[in-house]
Amino acid sequence: MTNAAESVATEERADLTQEIREAILGGEFAPNQRLIEADISERFDASRASVRLALLNLAGEGLVERPPNRGARVRAITVAEAIEIVEVRIGLEELCARKAAEGLDDDGARVLRGIREGIERAVASSDLVEYGRLNQELDRRVREYSHHETATQLLERLRAQSARHQFRLAFLPGRAATSAPEHIAIIDAILARDADAAAAATRVHLDGILQVLRGLD
Structure with a gap:
């Protein structure tokens, strides 16, 4: 059931990665700022499953990093x-x-x-x-x-x-x-x-x- 629900949520918010990307690039999230799934879920009116997938996508792009046991945060580019x-x-x-x-x-x-x-x-x-x-x-x-x-x-x-x-x-x-x-x-x-x-x-x-x-x- 959980996997099915996450799949539906992901399909509903396929644009979420782009929305969070634009927020990061626009300075709405600062370098090294923690990206708390619950807060982002509320802000973008998206499921936690969609938020989790979007942050994984952005980590793959190098915009977000996920240190072990510390959650996600905006990657600071020197x-x-x-x-x-x-x-x-x-x-x-x-x-x-x-x-x-x-x-x-x-x-x-x-x-x-x-x-x-x-x-x-x-x-x-x-x-x-x-x-x-x-x-x-x-x-x-x-x-x-x-x-x-x-x-x-x-x-x-x-x-x-x-x-x-x-x-x-x-x-x-x-x-x-x-x-x-x-x-x-x-x-x-x-x-x-x-x-x-x-x-x-x-x-x-x-x-x-x-x-x-x-x-x-």
């Missing part, structure tokens, strides 16, 4: 770890940018132009929250348009682990003025269907992130 993650991402993101440029269709081009315009507006109005949202949307679209499932899965996991540090970087004074032209260069290269330029622009952007992270370290 700056040094964030640097290593970006170093690994470089090759994967270059690949996705290259594939996106090679296979971009008209609908994708229209979406990227909209993101480009949005980035320019957000920077001009100093709307860093919107700028950060557009950056995430651009990253997601490049992965989507690459149609490279393996690279996409690896990148989503790596980016989730380092998202908190990248959120910090986005709000550093003057950072948007530097990163916005880098994002626009990536968009322009993909729109031009220039795979080499898209890969090169992606590397320039990620090298810039590495320099800033090393300064924090």
